[in-house]
Amino acid sequence: MQLQESWHNEPRTFWIGCRAWGRRCGVKVILNHTIGRLGKAGDCVNVKDGFARNYLFPKNMAKEATPGNMKTLELLKNKQALEDANRLNEAKALLDKIQGLSITISANAGEEEKLFGAVTTEMISKALEAEGISIDKKDIIVDEPIKKLGVYQIGVKVHPELKASLRVWIIKE
Numbered sequence: 001m002q003l004q005e006s007w008h009n010e011p012r013t014f015w016i017g018c019r020a021w022g023r024r025c026g027v028k029v030i031l032n033h034t035i036g037r038l039g040k041a042g043d044c045v046n047v048k049d050g051f052a053r054n055y056l057f058p059k060n061m062a063k064e065a066t067p068g069n070m071k072t073l074e075l076l077k078n079k080q081a082l083e084d085a086n087r088l089n090e091a092k093a094l095l096d097k098i099q100g101l102s103i104t105i106s107a108n109a110g111e112e113e114k115l116f117g118a119v120t121t122e123m124i125s126k127a128l129e130a131e132g133i134s135i136d137k138k139d140i141i142v143d144e145p146i147k148k149l150g151v152y153q154i155g156v157k158v159h160p161e162l163k164a165s166l167r168v169w170i171i172k173e
Contacts, residue, residue, distance in 0.1 A: 029046075029056060030073055097133060102167040103166065105169070115147050119170055139158070154166045
């Protein structure tokens with residue numbers, strides 16, 4: 001008796017990555033927002049068809065990677081690169097301004113030059129504004145609380161890639 005050839009006996013290499021015949025295995029999308037493990041905004045990634053259709057597209061988190069959208073993405077990336085270069089140049093100018101700067105903060109102090117409380121990043125930010133430099137208090141890095149009179153070196157983030165060093169004098173009121 002001769003066995004009949006059937007599609008059940010064939011190797012299943014044509015099913016790899018697909019659930020059934022004729023269905024798309026995935027779709028390329030361009031992310032509008034940064035999504036956890038998937039990628040950053042502007043990345044072109046492959047996702048399952050249902051994930052794109054039912055989650056990403058309705059929530060406007062991604063758009064389909066058509067040739068027109070890809071061209072628009074390239075133009076936006078070029079524009080973003082120019083803006084980033086301008087921000088970096090401005091940050092370098094601010095870095096040079098801060099590097100040579102020394103600010104003085106007066107605070108109430110008791111015996112043994114201990115302060116009543118501590119010098120906060122907000123106080124340092126206000127002292128910098130008095131010098132004409134606007135820095136957010138979240139960008140000021142204090143390694144340990146300042147609770148004594150003296151001279152301290154404080155870090156200031158002017159850009160994600162650049163960090164300035166600022167000299168702060170704490171004097172008695």
